[in-house]
Amino acid sequence: MSERKLEFLGYHRQDGTVGTRNYVGVLSAVVCANEVVEEIVRRVDGTARFTHHQGCCQTPMDIGQVTKTLAGLGNNPNLYSVLIVSLGCESTDLDAALDGIRANGKRAELLIIQESGGAARSIAQGVLLAQEMAREASYAKRESAPLSKIMLGMKCGSSDTTSGLIPNPAIGVASDLLINAGATSIIGETTEFIGAERIIVRNAANSKVSDEIIAMVDRMEKRAMAVGQDIRGGQPTQGNIKGGLTTIEEKSLGAIAKAGKSPFQAAYEYGERPRVSGLVVMDSPGREPEILTGLAAAGCNIIAFATGRGAPQGFPFVPVLKITGSRTAAIKMSDHIDLDLSAVIDGMLTIEAAGQQIFRELLAVASGGKTKAEILQYTNSMDIYTRGPVI
Amino acid sequence: MKIDAIMLNAEDNVATAVQDLEKMQMARVRFGENILEVQITETIPYGHKFVMKAMVKGEPILKYGEVIGTATEDIAVGQHAHVHNIESTRGRGDLR
Numbered sequence: 001m002s003e004r005k006l007e008f009l010g011y012h013r014q015d016g017t018v019g020t021r022n023y024v025g026v027l028s029a030v031v032c033a034n035e036v037v038e039e040i041v042r043r044v045d046g047t048a049r050f051t052h053h054q055g056c057c058q059t060p061m062d063i064g065q066v067t068k069t070l071a072g073l074g075n076n077p078n079l080y081s082v083l084i085v086s087l088g089c090e091s092t093d094l095d096a097a098l099d100g101i102r103a104n105g106k107r108a109e110l111l112i113i114q115e116s117g118g119a120a121r122s123i124a125q126g127v128l129l130a131q132e133m134a135r136e137a138s139y140a141k142r143e144s145a146p147l148s149k150i151m152l153g154m155k156c157g158s159s160d161t162t163s164g165l166i167p168n169p170a171i172g173v174a175s176d177l178l179i180n181a182g183a184t185s186i187i188g189e190t191t192e193f194i195g196a197e198r199i200i201v202r203n204a205a206n207s208k209v210s211d212e213i214i215a216m217v218d219r220m221e222k223r224a225m226a227v228g229q230d231i232r233g234g235q236p237t238q239g240n241i242k243g244g245l246t247t248i249e250e251k252s253l254g255a256i257a258k259a260g261k262s263p264f265q266a267a268y269e270y271g272e273r274p275r276v277s278g279l280v281v282m283d284s285p286g287r288e289p290e291i292l293t294g295l296a297a298a299g300c301n302i303i304a305f306a307t308g309r310g311a312p313q314g315f316p317f318v319p320v321l322k323i324t325g326s327r328t329a330a331i332k333m334s335d336h337i338d339l340d341l342s343a344v345i346d347g348m349l350t351i352e353a354a355g356q357q358i359f360r361e362l363l364a365v366a367s368g369g370k371t372k373a374e375i376l377q378y379t380n381s382m383d384i385y386t387r388g389p390v391i
Numbered sequence: 392m393k394i395d396a397i398m399l400n401a402e403d404n405v406a407t408a409v410q411d412l413e414k415m416q417m418a419r420v421r422f423g424e425n426i427l428e429v430q431i432t433e434t435i436p437y438g439h440k441f442v443m444k445a446m447v448k449g450e451p452i453l454k455y456g457e458v459i460g461t462a463t464e465d466i467a468v469g470q471h472a473h474v475h476n477i478e479s480t481r482g483r484g485d486l487r
Contacts, residue, residue, distance in 0.1 A: 161407045161438040164455070165397050194481050198457060221481065244407070244438035246452075246472070247479035250459035257455075308438070328437070345409045347392055347421070 006181060009142040009367040010077075010149065010301070014105035017077035018149035020301045020366040022140050023048035023317045024133045025079035026126070027070055029097070030055030030090035036111075036119050037085050040126040046134035048079070048317035052293070052383045055092040059388035065270065067093040069384045071100030072271045072297030074108060077151075078317045080137035081107035083130055085122070088114030107133070142368060148182030148277065150366060153295030153303035153318070154258045155188065157288055159236075160243025160308030164254020166325025166344045166354065167306035172260030173355020174304065174362060175279065179262045184277045186268075186298055187259050188284035188291045190220040191235055195249025196256040205263040205278075212267040216283045223387070235286070243309055258306065270385050271297030288313040289383035292320065302366050304358060312336040313381035314373025319365050322372065323358060336378070338371050396429075396441070398422040400456030404444040405472050407454075408435045432469035440472045452477050 011019035027050040028037040034051040041049040050073055054066045074082040074097065082101050086094055094110060101108040109129060116122040154171055156163050175185040193200060197214055204210035224235075236245045245251050265278040271294045274280045284294040292315045295303055303320045305311065310333025314320045323339045324330050330340035339361055343349035349357075365371060373379055395418040398406040406420045412435040420427040420443070427443075435441045440454070447465050451458045452472065460477040470476075 161440070162409065165399070165407060165409070195457070195459070241474055244436065244440060244473065246440065246474055246477045247460040248481055249457070249479060250454055253455040253457050253459065326438075345394065347394060 006147055007144045008363045010145045011140050013077050018145040019077035021078040022080050024137050025082045027084050029084050029086040029092045032087040033085045036122050039123045040130050043127045044130040044134055047130050054384045054386055056090040057391050062386040062388045063091045066384050067096050069271045069297045070097040074101035075104055076296050077301050081133050083109045086112045088112045150178055150183040151300045152185045153300035156255055156306040158307045158309040158311035162325040163306050163308040166341050167323040168254055168257035169351050170354035170358055171258045171304045171306055174358035176260040176262050177359045179278050184274050185279050186282050188282045189286040190216050190283050191286050192252045192255040193217040194221055194252050196252040199256055203263055205265050209264050213281050270294045273299050288381045290385035293382050312378050314379035316379045319371045320373055394419050394421045396420040402456045403453045405440040405454055406443050407440050411437045430469050433471050435471055442466045442468050442470050442472050
């Protein structure tokens with residue numbers, strides 16, 4: 001890359017992280033509070049919502065996951081401050097979530113619907129509180145930040161065979177460039193490591209890391225097998241098969257190309273904040289709402305998303321850059337695709353050059369350039385990954 | 392120059408079409424800096440795979456230099472390779 005000093009413009013937070021966006025996050029503590037969250041966010045400019053379907057009538061393991069995920073989302077650098085909306089009788093541990101956010105010096109407020117006197121009064125109170133919080137947030141300014149403050153999330157979805165040939169390896173090149181500048185990249189989708197174990201072992205920083213990742217993959221495969229089903233019913237998806245992907249192994253090998261050439265430094269649980277820089281793995285399923293939420297909860301301030309057939313999903317407060325190698329997707333799904341790399345097929349662009357293009361685009365978006373999903377507000381892809389039954 | 396398919400690793404026995412390919416056409420397959428020519432024997436949709444080296448039933452299918460499944464029948468060069476003649480060996484809760 002050029003000898004010019006590489007940096008981006010972001011919002012510096014008290015805990016040392018840097019946001020690429022600056023919202024007041026309005027987070028729902030439980031499925032039953034979603035409507036109030038949506039109304040507050042609809043009325044108040046400068047806010048971003050997080051709604052989901054969890055938080056009550058679940059096993060303690062899953063309730064713990066919901067609490068940790070809310071704290072993680074609240075700590076995402078793209079949020080200036082946080083308003084949690086609770087129904088009042090759910091199982092989510094509100095104190096733990098609020099304390100987890102305030103511990104980083106961030107303002108976190110709580111609105112309880114059953115104490116405010118119903119949805120109508122809660123919406124009115126929430127709008128007034130969020131308005132004041134949004135005004136405070138609006139004074140924050142973008143300032144230059146080193147690339148080590150980028151935490152990139154990587155994901156591929158609605159894949160076809162071009163995903164593994166073009167955008168995934170190109171994202172790998174961009175991720176390597178960021179990592180060489182001190183950044184952190186997170187790859188999730190544990191299901192899509194099935195069949196790619198040899199690559200994990202070869203690229204892991206040490207055997208402890210490769211053992212941890214392989215144990216996670218094994219756990220995910222056993223979870224799918226425990227219900228006595230053939231994983232082929234769901235992975236690859238019917239859309240993947242139509243696109244030419246034959247087996248989960250093939251999908252995995254294409255997906256893991258996003259990891260680039262950097263060594264795997266660590267493996268983390270869903271939504272856990274990485275404690276090292278470089279390339280790390282996060283345990284997560286492949287479905288968009290759950291993985292985008294997990295990446296946001298882990299602290300990702302930007303996400304690179306490769307697609308073959310044209311995946312539209314965005315996230316409310318983390319920009320999701322859509323990248324394709326398929327000309328068909330670039331044309332047919334033009335309102336969702338930010339970067340078209342199909343020139344690789346014509347022999348006009350190498351994977352290396354395509355990766356540098358992604359790298360430059362990521363820095364532009366990190367500095368305030370908007371993704372198509374943000375502009376069209378196609379940003380509803382969110383939910384918390386849980387493992388147990390709803391009871 | 393426009394290419395018809397991509398092969399990724401010297402060990403691979405399949406290539407991936409990046410255009411819709413017609414029966415009996417010669418396909419230009421890019422492998423690194425080289426172009427290989429293969430006679431296509433049936434319609435191959437964009438994004439689907441075809442066989443580069445003949446294989447017998449039970450043989451592993453290699454892409455990215457790694458195993459992506461097993462051939463469920465003998466497959467000749469230029470034939471379509473997909474779910475009708477390849478099966479996965481992983482996550483098979485149905486085989487326990």
